[in-house]
Amino acid sequence: MSVKTLKINGQDIAAEAGKSILQVAKEEGIPIPTLCHLEGVTDVGACRLCLVEIKGINKLLPACVTEIGEGMEVETNTPRLQEYRRMTVELLFAEGNHMCSFCVANNNCELQDAAIEVGMDHTRFDYRFPDRGMDLSHPEFAIDHNRCILCTRCVRVCDEIEGAHVWDVGQRGEQCYIISGLDQPWGEVDACTSCGKCVDACPTGAIFRQGTTTAEKLGDRAKLSFLINAREKQEWTR
Amino acid sequence: MDREGLLEIAEAEKNQRKRHRIHCCTSTGCQAASSLDVKKNLTKAAKEQGLSDEVDIVGVGCMGFCGNGPLVEIEPDNQLYETVTPDQAEGIISSLKGGNASAAQGNLHHPFFSRQMPIVRENSGKVDPERIEDYIAFGGYQALCKALYDMTPEEIVEEVRQSGLRGRGGGGFPTGLKWATVAKMPGERKYLICNGDEGDPGAFMDRSVLESDPHRVIEGMAIAAYAVGAEHGYIYVRAEYPLAIKRLEKAIKQAKKYNLLGSQILDSPFDFKIDIRIGAGAFVCGEETALIQSIEGRRGNPVPRPPYPAEKGLWTYPTLINNVETFGNIPPIVERGSEWFSGIGTENSKGTKIFALTGKIENNGLIEVPMGITLREIVEEMGGGVPDGEVKAVQTGGPSGGCIPENLLDTPVDYDSLKEVGSMMGSGGMVVMDKGTSMVAIAQFYMDFCREESCGKCIPCRAGTEQLYALLTKLLKKQATAADLAKMEALCEMVKSTSLCGLGMTAPSPVVSTLRYFRDEYEELLQERGYSQVNGKVTIG
Numbered sequence: 146m147s148v149k150t151l152k153i154n155g156q157d158i159a160a161e162a163g164k165s166i167l168q169v170a171k172e173e174g175i176p177i178p179t180l181c182h183l184e185g186v187t188d189v190g191a192c193r194l195c196l197v198e199i200k201g202i203n204k205l206l207p208a209c210v211t212e213i214g215e216g217m218e219v220e221t222n223t224p225r226l227q228e229y230r231r232m233t234v235e236l237l238f239a240e241g242n243h244m245c246s247f248c249v250a251n252n253n254c255e256l257q258d259a260a261i262e263v264g265m266d267h268t269r270f271d272y273r274f275p276d277r278g279m280d281l282s283h284p285e286f287a288i289d290h291n292r293c294i295l296c297t298r299c300v301r302v303c304d305e306i307e308g309a310h311v312w313d314v315g316q317r318g319e320q321c322y323i324i325s326g327l328d329q330p331w332g333e334v335d336a337c338t339s340c341g342k343c344v345d346a347c348p349t350g351a352i353f354r355q356g357t358t359t360a361e362k363l364g365d366r367a368k369l370s371f372l373i374n375a376r377e378k379q380e381w382t383r
Numbered sequence: 384m385d386r387e388g389l390l391e392i393a394e395a396e397k398n399q400r401k402r403h404r405i406h407c408c409t410s411t412g413c414q415a416a417s418s419l420d421v422k423k424n425l426t427k428a429a430k431e432q433g434l435s436d437e438v439d440i441v442g443v444g445c446m447g448f449c450g451n452g453p454l455v456e457i458e459p460d461n462q463l464y465e466t467v468t469p470d471q472a473e474g475i476i477s478s479l480k481g482g483n484a485s486a487a488q489g490n491l492h493h494p495f496f497s498r499q500m501p502i503v504r505e506n507s508g509k510v511d512p513e514r515i516e517d518y519i520a521f522g523g524y525q526a527l528c529k530a531l532y533d534m535t536p537e538e539i540v541e542e543v544r545q546s547g548l549r550g551r552g553g554g555g556f557p558t559g560l561k562w563a564t565v566a567k568m569p570g571e572r573k574y575l576i577c578n579g580d581e582g583d584p585g586a587f588m589d590r591s592v593l594e595s596d597p598h599r600v601i602e603g604m605a606i607a608a609y610a611v612g613a614e615h616g617y618i619y620v621r622a623e624y625p626l627a628i629k630r631l632e633k634a635i636k637q638a639k640k641y642n643l644l645g646s647q648i649l650d651s652p653f654d655f656k657i658d659i660r661i662g663a664g665a666f667v668c669g670e671e672t673a674l675i676q677s678i679e680g681r682r683g684n685p686v687p688r689p690p691y692p693a694e695k696g697l698w699t700y701p702t703l704i705n706n707v708e709t710f711g712n713i714p715p716i717v718e719r720g721s722e723w724f725s726g727i728g729t730e731n732s733k734g735t736k737i738f739a740l741t742g743k744i745e746n747n748g749l750i751e752v753p754m755g756i757t758l759r760e761i762v763e764e765m766g767g768g769v770p771d772g773e774v775k776a777v778q779t780g781g782p783s784g785g786c787i788p789e790n791l792l793d794t795p796v797d798y799d800s801l802k803e804v805g806s807m808m809g810s811g812g813m814v815v816m817d818k819g820t821s822m823v824a825i826a827q828f829y830m831d832f833c834r835e836e837s838c839g840k841c842i843p844c845r846a847g848t849e850q851l852y853a854l855l856t857k858l859l860k861k862q863a864t865a866a867d868l869a870k871m872e873a874l875c876e877m878v879k880s881t882s883l884c885g886l887g888m889t890a891p892s893p894v895v896s897t898l899r900y901f902r903d904e905y906e907e908l909l910q911e912r913g914y915s916q917v918n919g920k921v922t923i924g
Contacts, residue, residue: 189686189687189840190686190687190841190883191840191841191842191883192841192842193841193842193843193881193882193883196881205880205881206687207687210687211687225880228873228877229877229880229881232873232874232877233842233843233877233881236842236843236846236847236850237842237846239846239850240842240845240846240849269870270850270870270874271850271853273846273849294842295839295840295842295845313682314682314684314839316839317665317667317836317837317838317839318834318835318836318837318838318839318845318848318849319834319837319839319845319846319849320839321839321845
């Protein structure tokens with residue numbers, strides 16, 4: 146195992162080579178907000194919340210997909226980053242139809258957590274109030290596109306852990322939405338094994354178990370990394 | 384097939400030529416103005432007037448002066464006819480025997496032509512793009528011969544590096560450095576990609592190069608493949624360019640026939656094959672990582688760099704991606720040497736650049752000019768200025784670029800100078816605007832384009848461009864306040880700094896550059912007071 150030494154927020158750190166800045170920061174207890182990152186699946190660098198400043202690079206880089214390097218000097222919480230993160234969360238809230246007060250994930254929502262973490266209490270942008278639908282065709286689960294932030298965790302979890310690839314993204318730009326199967330109703334997709342991993346992976350209340358009501362959704366997000374660990378290392382306890 | 388074989392083909396081709404050669408443009412633009420009928424009537428008239436043995440009527444690619452098409456040129460007399468209609472064909476033929484042609488005569492000594500320096504386009508409008516023999520007669524594939532027989536891959540990379548050529552797709556990354564990186568990557572398998580997914584509004588340079596001289600690009604690709612050690616290449620062309628695709632397919636087939644593509648090219652140990660991949664209409668697929676995803680059969684979404692494609696590209700193998708025009712520069716660099724090439728242009732921008740000159744301008748069309756020429760020379764001398772008006776600004780770089788105001792028209796055209804004034808070289812779109820153009824409306828137009836073309840993967844680009852578009856629309860409706868303007872500026876900064884790929888990073892540029900030079904136009908559109916009445920309702924700003 147080779148080791149790299151670097152500085153995060155001025156703190157000297159030694160870490161295993163090949164790890165991402167996000168992994169190392171987590172180990173050291175340095176908070177970096179994330180939304181599309183999920184332990185156990187591939188990172189895509191899409192939510193831009195984990196962007197960090199690295200000395201000598203004039204571009205901001207996502208901590209989740211940037212490997213640590215020898216002598217790297219990383220800043221994770223500069224005023225500039227704070228401002229951008231706040232705006233990112235504001236954009237997310239303005240983009241969908243997020244009504245916390247009657248959402249299944251209220252109090253257990255990563256978008257809410259992110260808003261609190263970056264200190265966002267209102268959005269300066271006009272709400273888009275998009276016309277999005279719901280799909281209740283699955284016997285056990287449902288997807289409410291109004292609450293979707295397009296993090297694609299469900300897509301990755303279904304593809305990489307369950308191996309079913311029920312989910313994907315349709316359309317582009319603001320019109321993007323998560324599709325099941327070949328853009329069919331979820332209940333008609335034969336590939337779906339009803340394993341519920343997408344429910345656990347979803348950071349908001351977009352994918353949920355039918356019958357759950359306001360603030361009742363408790364996503365078991367650790368289950369996914371437990372599964373990976375169990376499969377790879379044959380350790381079946383948690 | 385070897386060097387002698389090529390010379391024999393060229394010789395035979397030249398011997399076949401008749402006394403007159405009439406070039407009739409059959410590129411997309413002129414075809415739309417019924418140039419195919421012109422060509423048909425020219426052939427018919429030549430037959431009727433008994434001149435079939437004296438005249439070759441050749442369908443050629445773009446001659447550049449697209450605004451005045453269809454264009455017909457007679458060689459060796461160098462007589463150009465503009466806006467030729469099918470019934471004027473007969474007159475053109477009879478002019479060969481001393482008759483009078485009724486078609487409007489063009490002036491090849493006009494600065495539009497005389498100030499150009501065609502390198503990539505040297506054969507465009509002269510060579511028949513559908514016949515490889517004609518290309519060979521123009522000296523085609525000699526550079527590939529030289530590369531394969533007389534040079535090592537390292538020597539070619541060094542030659543390209545020395546030439547100072549920079550990527551013509553927009554970014555301006557040094558081509559030689561990119562080649563050297565791919566060449567040095569370990570591993571047996573490497574790929575080569577030609578990016579022909581040109582999508583900037585008002586830009587049609589790459590289309591024209593592919594339609595007019597497809598073999599030039601293929602030859603450039605083969606040389607590049609030999610230099611970096613790739614055996615398989617792809618040309619990614621957008622589906623909106625059917626003629627370019629057709630001609631490329633034909634060209635690849637012909638090149639295979641003459642053993643200029645395939646195994647043991649020109650009897651050397653070098654193998655190279657090219658496949659065409661057709662884009663499905665997404666602007667973002669011009670971004671290299673999205674393009675790679677698209678070739679792999681996935682959704683055309685960009686992925687974070689690093690790793691760069693040179694390191695980990697198509698199917699995770701090292702991949703060289705260059706633009707159509709970049710590849711078009713390779714054969715002459717190899718043939719005439721880097722010293723010749725680096726003698727053209729400015730200190731940090733070498734060679735020439737093709738621009739699509741459009742908008743409110745007298746002479747519309749394609750021009751290839753040496754780097755360092757000023758915008759004023761292009762717009763006023765070559766372009767002939769704005770018809771009945773004055774230039775207000777010139778937009779370069781498409782949705783990633785910016786608007787350069789009239790008082791900065793003396794800026795030389797090179798990568799660094801354009802960046803300094805808040806625009807960019809881009810792929811080569813150049814849109815001229817007159818005094819009647821609203822710069823806010825222009826910014827809104829480009830923002831509309833970006834929000835429509837955003838892939839939706841990262842939030843700043845997906846939602847940020849929508850919000851910017853909404854703010855610009857609000858402004859144009861005179862409903863915005865100073866606070867909205869400030870919000871817009873902050874958002875521009877954020878979208879630029881946090882987006883995942885080049886599309887998002889540069890999407891705010893048209894707004895930022897128009898704000899920089901035409902701020903008064905934005906401020907004029909602001910609400911006069913802190914609140915205002917809209918449709919009878921009081922809005923507090």
